[in-house]
Amino acid sequence: MIKKTRFLSIVSGLCLAMLFGIKSSHAHDxxxxxxxxxxxxxxxxxxxFVSYINRDGLYSARGLDIELIQGFAEYIGVEYEFVPSTWNTAFGQLTGKEAIFKDNKIQYGDTVPITGDVISNGATxxxxxEELVDFSDDYFPSAVWLISRSDSKLKPITPSGSIDKDILQVKQLLNGQDVLAMEQTCLDPNLYDLYDTGANVILPVKARKLNEMVPAILNEDAENTLLDVPDTLIALEKWPGEIKVIGPVSEEQFMxxxxxxASPNLRKAFNDYLKEIRRDGTYNQLVEKYYPSVFYFYSDYFESHENNNI
Known part of the structure; x- marks a missing residue:
């Protein structure tokens, strides 16, 4: 979408070890x-939203959010630069102060150089x-569901018409069940009082990506995992017949x-850009490219935004 795209090569290594020529400047708004x-x-x-492609040892990034921010760069008349990150480092790279969410609270770390202007990767x-950053208008629907292997004794709940009742139904099934979860993400068990259900919550011993949760239950690390909507949609297509959705553990969420x-004008410009691409159809084309099945599950969300921008 942008003609002048300055893409940093991502050098393979430990956690794609940040061996980049990222310019540390003090741009704020x-x-x-x-x-x-x-x-x-x-x-x-x-x-x-963001995925890496390895071509002859050099990495590039692609995905819905890559194209979304490339388009925003064009909209405000600047070039685009990708800055790879992890949830351990992202907030520090944006704000200059390291911060993680652990043991159900924010833990602050060192002061670090600001190396980015926006975090965008399907962030819930x-x-x-919200204590650390100001979010834009939302652009993608989500929720966290309980996913089980197809051979699990757990059966999908019967929707009641009430999300609160559905969540309660799911939680009542969890006593004694092994459930994979992951702190610092939308799958953090503390966010949904999972420890109060009697579930045996299993956190990864070493760093794991969200798209590795389903392979973990298929590998019999556990029978069940928390998983959000985007990863669930991909997993259902990738492993048909091997997993099942039991039901929700969260209310509807948004990304x-x-x-x-300190960047209110940059945020406002992004919101204006988002309204424009919703109005001209570019946004739905991007979603269709990366998540075609989401329109089936969340048609109301996309139709409401489309009607609001006519």
Whole structure:
């Protein structure tokens, strides 16, 4: 979508070890970003929002959020630069202060250089994240579901018409069940009071990506896992007949781009851009490209946004 795309090569190594020529500058809002001539997109590999492609040992990134921010770069008249990250480092790269969510609270770390202007990788809007960044208007629906292997004794719940009752139904099934979860993400068990259900919550011993949760239950690390909507849609297509959706453990959630609290004009410009691409159809084309089945599950969400932008 953007003609002048300055894409940093991603050198393979430990966690794609950040061996990048990322420029550390002090751009804070729209004016400074435009003066710098580049917007730096902090992205974490996740589902079809941000994924890495290895070509002869060199990595490039693709996905819904890659194209979304490339289009935003064009909209505000700057070049695009991708800044790879992890949830351990992303907030520090954006705000200059390291922060993670552990043991159900935000834990702050060192002061670090600011190396990006926006976090965008299908990031779920969560209360603790809202303390660290200002989110844009949401652009993708989500929720967290309980997913089980097809041979599990658990059976999908019968929807009641009430999301609260459905969540309660699912939680009542969890006593004594092994359930994979992951802190610092939307799959954090603390967010859904999972420890109160009697479930045996299993956290990864070493770093694991969200798209590795289903392979883990298929490998019999556990019978069940928490999983959000985008990864579930991909998993159902990738492993048909091998997994089943038991039901929700969260209310409806939404995804958005995260901006520094000191960047209100940059955030406003992104919201204006988002309205424009919703109005001209570009947004739905992007979603169709990366998540064609989401329209079946969340048609109301996309239709409501489309009607609001006519």
């Amino acid at each position: 729209l004016k400074e970003v435009q003066e710098a001539g580049v917007i730096r997109h902090i992205g974490i590999p996740y589902a079809n 809007i969560l209360p603790w994240r 958005a781009a995260g901006f520094r609290k």
